[in-house]
Amino acid sequence: xxxxxxxxxxxxxxxxxxxxxxxxxxxxxxxxxLSFSSAEIEDQSxxxxxxGIPFCHNAGxxxxxxxxxxxxxxxEGRLEEACELLHAYSNFPEVTGRICPALCECSCVHNLNGxxxxxxQLEFEIVERxxxxxxxxxxxxxxxxxxxxxxIGSGAAxxxxxxxxxxxxxxxxxxxxxxAPGGIMRYGIPDFKLEKHIIDRRVGQxxxxxxxxxxxxxxxxxxxxxxxxxxxxxxxxxxxxxxxRDVNISGRDLAGIYFAMDYLTASNLAVKAARLxxxxxxxxIDAKDKNVVILGGGDTGADCLGxxxxxxxxxxxxxxxxxxxxxxxxxATPWPRWSQILRTGTSHKEGxxxxxxxxxxxxxxxxxxxxxxxxxxxxxxxxxxxEVLGTEFVLKADLVLLALGFVHxxxxxxxxxxGVELDARGNVKVDQLTKMTNINGIxxxxxxxxxxxxxxxxxxxxxxxxxxxxxxxxxx
Numbered sequence: 256x257x258x259x260x261x262x263x264x265x266x267x268x269x270x271x272x273x274x275x276x277x278x279x280x281x282x283x284x285x286x287x288x289l290s291f292s293s294a295e296i297e298d299q300s301x302x303x304x305x306x307g308i309p310f311c312h313n314a315g316x317x318x319x320x321x322x323x324x325x326x327x328x329x330x331e332g333r334l335e336e337a338c339e340l341l342h343a344y345s346n347f348p349e350v351t352g353r354i355c356p357a358l359c360e361c362s363c364v365h366n367l368n369g370x371x372x373x374x375x376q377l378e379f380e381i382v383e384r385x386x387x388x389x390x391x392x393x394x395x396x397x398x399x400x401x402x403x404x405x406x407i408g409s410g411a412a413x414x415x416x417x418x419x420x421x422x423x424x425x426x427x428x429x430x431x432x433x434x435a436p437g438g439i440m441r442y443g444i445p446d447f448k449l450e451k452h453i454i455d456r457r458v459g460q461x462x463x464x465x466x467x468x469x470x471x472x473x474x475x476x477x478x479x480x481x482x483x484x485x486x487x488x489x490x491x492x493x494x495x496x497x498x499x500r501d502v503n504i505s506g507r508d509l510a511g512i513y514f515a516m517d518y519l520t521a522s523n524l525a526v527k528a529a530r531l532x533x534x535x536x537x538x539x540i541d542a543k544d545k546n547v548v549i550l551g552g553g554d555t556g557a558d559c560l561g562x563x564x565x566x567x568x569x570x571x572x573x574x575x576x577x578x579x580x581x582x583x584x585x586x587a588t589p590w591p592r593w594s595q596i597l598r599t600g601t602s603h604k605e606g607x608x609x610x611x612x613x614x615x616x617x618x619x620x621x622x623x624x625x626x627x628x629x630x631x632x633x634x635x636x637x638x639x640x641x642e643v644l645g646t647e648f649v650l651k652a653d654l655v656l657l658a659l660g661f662v663h664x665x666x667x668x669x670x671x672x673x674g675v676e677l678d679a680r681g682n683v684k685v686d687q688l689t690k691m692t693n694i695n696g697i698x699x700x701x702x703x704x705x706x707x708x709x710x711x712x713x714x715x716x717x718x719x720x721x722x723x724x725x726x727x728x729x730x731x
Contacts, residue, residue: 267298267299267301267302268370269299269302269365269369269370269371269372269373270291270295270298270299270373271373272288272289272290272291272373272376273288273289274287274288274289274601275287275289277604277605277606280447280605281564281565281605281606282565283447283565284445284446284447284526284565285446285447285450286353286446286447286448286449286450287447287601288353288379290380290383291376291380296329296377296380297329297330297332299372299373299376299377300326300327300329300330300372300377301330302365302372302373303322303323303326303327303330303372303374304326304327304330305365306323306363306364306365307364308364309322309323309364310362310363310364310591311323311359311360311362311363311364311372311374312359314362314591314592315358315359315360315361315362315363315591315593316358316359316362316711317358317709317711317712317715318344318345318351318711318714318715318718319344320341320344320345320359320378321340321344322359322374324340325337325340325341325377325378325381326372326374326377328340329377329381334381334384334385334388335385335388335390337381338381338382338384338385338390338391339390341378341381341382341385342382342385342391345711345714346414346415346418346419346457346714346717346718347411347414347415347457347710347714348378348381348382349379349382349383349386349453349456349457350411350440350449350453350454350457350710351375351378351710351711351714352375352376352378352379352380352382352383353379353448353449353453354444354448354449354710355375355709355710355711356554356593356598356709357374357375358593358709358711359374359375360372360373360374360375361590361591361592361593361594362590362591362592366590366591367590386456391460392460393460393463393464394422394464395421395422395463395464395465396421396422396423396424396464396465397424398424399424399425399426400423400424400425400426400728400729401426402425402426402488402489402728403425403426403427403428403486403487403488403489404417404420404425404426404427404428404487404488404489404490404491404724404728405428405430405483405486405487405489405490405491406420406427406428406429406430406490406491406493407430407474407490407491407492407493407494407669408429408430408431408438408492408493408494408495408701408703409429409431409433409436409437409438409468409493410437410438410439410440410493410494410495410701410702410713411438411440411701411710411713411714411717412493412495412700412701412702412703412713412714412716412717412720413429413438413491413493413494413700413701413717414429414436414437414457414458414461414717415713415714415717415718415721416491416493416700416717416718416720416721416724417429417461417466417717417721418460418461418464418466419717419718419721419722419725420721420724420725421461421464421465421466422464423721423725425724425725425728426465427465427466427467428466428467428468428469428487429466429467429468429469430469430472430474430478431468431469431470431471431472432471432472432473432474433470433471434470434471435451435455435470436454436458436468436470437451437454437458438495439495439516440454440710441454441523442519442520442523442524443516443519443520443523443555443558444519444523444558445519445522445523445526445558445561445562446523446526447561447565448558448561451523451527474669475667475668475669475670475672476668479672480669480672480673481672484696488696488728488731489696489697489698489724489727489728490696490697490698491698491699491700491720491724492669492670492673492675492683492692492697492698492699492700492703492704493699493700493701493703493717493720494664494665494669494703495664495701495702495703496661496662496663496664496682496702496703496705496706496707497516497661497664497665498661498662498663498664498665498666498681499514499515499516499657499659499660499661499662500657500659500660500661500662501514501657501659502550502615502657502659504615504616504617504618505617505618506617506618506619506620506625507618509618509620509623509624509625510620510623510624510625511620511624511625511652511653511654511655512618512625512655512657513540513654513655513656513657514656514657515549515551515555515556515558515559515656515657515658515659516555517540518540518559518562518656519555519558519559519562521538521539521540522538522540522562522566524538524539525537525538525539538566540654541566542562542563542566542567542568542571542654543566543567543568544567544568544569545568545569545653545654546568546569546570546650546651546652546653546654547559547563547568547569547570547571547572547652547653547654547655547656548571548572548574548628548650548652548654548655548656549563549571549572549573549574549655549656549658550574550615550655550656550657550658550659551573551574551575551657551658551659551660552573552574552575552577552609552611553575553658553660554600555658555660556573556575556656556658557573557600557602557603558602559573559656559658560573560602560603560605560606560607561601561602561605563607563654563656564602564605564606564607568654569653570607570608570651571606571607571608572607572608572609572610572650573607573608573609573610574610574613574615574628574630575609575610575611575612575613576612576613576614576633576640577611577612577635578611578612578634578635579597579611579612580595580596580597581596581597582596582597583596584596612632612633612634612635612640613630613631613632613633614630614631614632614633614640614642615628615629615630616629616630616631616647617629618652618655619649619652625652625653625654625655626651626652626653627649627650627651627652628649628650628652628655629647629648629649630647630648630649630650631643631646631647631648632646660707661702661706661707662680662681662706663677663680663681663682663706664681664682664683664702664703666681670683673692673694673697674693674694675692675693675694675697675699676692676693680706682703682704682705682706683699683703683704684704685698685699685704686723688723689723689726689727690704690716690719690720690723690724691723691727696727696731698720698723698724698727699720700713700716700717700719700720701713701716701717704716
């Protein structure tokens, strides 16, 4: 075992991952983050060794990843063991290593007097080395229970639950309305953040473990809930929270206004088609040469920004109704909590403009098409936005994207026919310990039961649901 040299550990600064230049990466939709060298991995993992009492794994990570132990293995050069430990707590460390906002880094002790350990990058590095080295292998169950489980939805929650259940020996079938698995990971996250072969690689492992997939199936329409209840011993609802939040202002019916997820899906489909045919395919919603206004300052809005820039938008501006957050620390969200501070993603560094404290008043159009957005600056009083007189302005707009989040799952025929209860926010109501709904044998996980949240929470929810389902099946 390598001896930890604390003086060296304290001296090593945080190293951010390197990226392709903006001019180069705007020419494609591929991932553009560059990997650490072996020496850089050692130095960065070594920074974790100077921690006294860690908070990253419990106060930070919803999965409870044993981050200090993993980084210790990395620092000692025991990379295969580190990879195995990562997989003991997460089904998709290659995904969280790419797109998780890294709540763990906010809870890192180094944040008290410096910069946190590069936890997410180290996770990315180790799991990718695991795939290349053959350390990530199928883990089929040696014993089959004969119990059948239907998983509705193949997003992060559905896939993690399906894999856990299959490894416990249950017969699992995943039903997905799209033509491929992944949910928002596939069609809502741009390829430059998560290339889709990453999902396919993991799904290949799941197939080898016995998970079956049925694509292009809308449960509740193509297949009835009654049919599934008769064929399966348990059912997991993991369809996500796909009802987008809208705005009710004048001009909403103008052509050229789209929900962000529709825009991102169109782009992902075009990229997929281009990859298959090795030619450029134009998205059905294209920002080329257009003035784009994005309503919503979160990650989805940033994804729209990155796509619009790659499509060749004339201009892009992202509007957020909340005030601009502080850049370094926020007393309202002290360590080790997730800090509400200004975060600048890679897309923001590629171009466009951001404005905070802005409320949209109406959409302006001509001949039925969007031509502009009228907005006003606001200040917040008692938790409500108040317009600042004399600050109205109009932005030229040929394309408007609504990146305002989601309100709850689709209240479709499936939920109605199953008779599951909904909570006050319109999400599927579950027992928080077992994830079972009010209907015996029917469970729910992920955004469908919690509302729109982070991928790391969806993975954890799926794993918790798998435990609840397994306990239900073994007791019945």
